[in-house]
Amino acid sequence: MNKGGLGLLCFLWQGLANNVPTRTGRGRKPNNMGTMQEQNKQRGFTLVELITVMVIVGILAVAVLPRFFTVSDFEDRGSADQVKSLLRFAQKTAIAQHQNISVAISGGASSSDCTTTLTGGNLTCAVKSALTGAGTYTFDALGRPSPNAQSTVTIGGTAITIELETGYVH
Numbered sequence: 001m002n003k004g005g006l007g008l009l010c011f012l013w014q015g016l017a018n019n020v021p022t023r024t025g026r027g028r029k030p031n032n033m034g035t036m037q038e039q040n041k042q043r044g045f046t047l048v049e050l051i052t053v054m055v056i057v058g059i060l061a062v063a064v065l066p067r068f069f070t071v072s073d074f075e076d077r078g079s080a081d082q083v084k085s086l087l088r089f090a091q092k093t094a095i096a097q098h099q100n101i102s103v104a105i106s107g108g109a110s111s112s113d114c115t116t117t118l119t120g121g122n123l124t125c126a127v128k129s130a131l132t133g134a135g136t137y138t139f140d141a142l143g144r145p146s147p148n149a150q151s152t153v154t155i156g157g158t159a160i161t162i163e164l165e166t167g168y169v170h
Contacts, residue, residue, distance in 0.1 A: 076129040103122075
């Protein structure tokens, strides 16, 4: 092949390479130049995508918003967590100090207040939420409930159990 034939072959090869169809069926355009319609093509979201997003946001709004309007559920759970923490604290303190520690739990307070200030071997907890099982719970030096019996305190819809023999609070 002579030099002129090689140049012609390269020219034809380059022309074919620029117009090879891609996966979308369109050929590559040399120098990114296209028709006037392709240059003014706007980019954005399709109507189907916008409607899909609106439906998902609507479903989330229906499922999540009602939870923010019933704050008492969150207060009940917070009160139950405070009481559970105070009972566990009392058990661990009884074991650490080798003495009996009592927790007095009462209901009907204006706001939940569980103090970790130990006064004469006693801790107090006043709960705002609905309470079943109010009373005084004592842990001995081994962390067992005294008297040795299983006890249950229910705050709102959350039940807190003190196991017999071990004093495990859950």
